[in-house]
Amino acid sequence: MNNVDKSYELRLYVAGKTSKSIAALNNLKRYCEEHLKGIYSIEVIDLLEHPQLAEGDQILAVPTLVKKVPEPVRKIIGDLSNEEKVLVGLDIRSKIQI
Incomplete structure (x- = not known):
């Protein structure tokens, strides 16, 4: 995977300091x-x-995570506890290799 030439701009929307918001940010x-x-x-x-x-x-x-850059813009809703789902959603890791 070559992410060296990419820069990621991420925006995390939360509503106060709830346990889900804190978990999502962590x-x-x-x-x-x-x-x-x-x-x-x-x-x-x-x-x-x-x-x-x-x-x-x-x-x-x-909480909702929005990947602004690089395009395409992607959104992931929830506390981001499923690492594989987040990495695929951010285009950091392509589909799971079996």
């Missing part, structure tokens, strides 16, 4: 440090503080 940080070290940025948007920002990315549930 899981995301762990995956990024393992697989994207040095080539990612995470922006956390708390919709309790900035509800108007949900419309731009069409956020219907929280």
Whole structure:
């Protein structure tokens, strides 16, 4: 896998400091440090503080992770505890090799 030439811009939408929001952020940080070290940025948007920002990315549930760059834009809803699903969703790892 050649992610060296890519930079990942990730946006995590949460609603306050709930256990799911905290878990999602911790899981995301762990995956990024393992697989994207040095080539990612995470922006956390708390919709309790900035509800108007949900419309731009069409956020219907929280927590939701949005991969802005590289395209295509992808969304993953939930606490991001399923590492394989997150890595495939972010195009970090292609479909599971059997």
